[in-house]
Amino acid sequence: MKKQDKIFTVQNLAAQLKEAKTVVLTDYQGLTANQISQLRTMVKKVGGELMVVKNTLLQRALKEASLPVPENEGPTAIVIGIEDEIEPIKTLSQHQRNLGLPKFKSGIWEDRLITAEELEELSQLPGRDQLLAKLASLLRSPGVRLIGSLSGNQRKLILVLKNKAKGGEN
Numbered sequence: 238m239k240k241q242d243k244i245f246t247v248q249n250l251a252a253q254l255k256e257a258k259t260v261v262l263t264d265y266q267g268l269t270a271n272q273i274s275q276l277r278t279m280v281k282k283v284g285g286e287l288m289v290v291k292n293t294l295l296q297r298a299l300k301e302a303s304l305p306v307p308e309n310e311g312p313t314a315i316v317i318g319i320e321d322e323i324e325p326i327k328t329l330s331q332h333q334r335n336l337g338l339p340k341f342k343s344g345i346w347e348d349r350l351i352t353a354e355e356l357e358e359l360s361q362l363p364g365r366d367q368l369l370a371k372l373a374s375l376l377r378s379p380g381v382r383l384i385g386s387l388s389g390n391q392r393k394l395i396l397v398l399k400n401k402a403k404g405g406e407n
Contacts, residue, residue, distance in 0.1 A: 257345075258318045261325065262309060268338050287314055288314065290315055313342065324365070326359050
């Protein structure tokens with residue numbers, strides 16, 4: 238790669254890292270080109286981007302973006318969460334459970350370094366849609382119970398009147 242290309246790559250990557258909600262460093266060694274392509278497509282569907290970048294270029298881009306630089310060895314792919322913080326991590330974790338790869342190395346969450354264990358914990362969180370559904374259910378629940386309680390007296394009154402009507406006809 239020519240020097241000018243490296244400079245352009247670092248500037249481009251730094252701009253993406255500044256906008257990122259999360260950054261995950263992962264070891265992609267052992268994945269075939271086809272599997273990396275599939276993973277890239279899956280990550281893109283959930284609002285992220287997967288890139289294979291040289292470690293030195295990644296370190297320069299992280300410094301330029303004023304983000305912490307993790308210690309990094311071996312081939313590294315990065316996943317940048319652009320639209321959602323959790324979904325790209327969940328997608329990587331799901332792929333890891335299916336194939337055993339890629340393995341989390343570390344990540345950057347809210348401008349601080351996080352470990353592979355913390356990334357695994359984040360991958361276990363429910364998704365945004367699930368959390369919103371739970372919140373809506375919780376907000377709706379007291380109203381449903383209040384309506385049930387208030388309509389209970391009306392049902393009892395109707396039941397008493399029906400029984401009274403049946404008893405009067407006999």
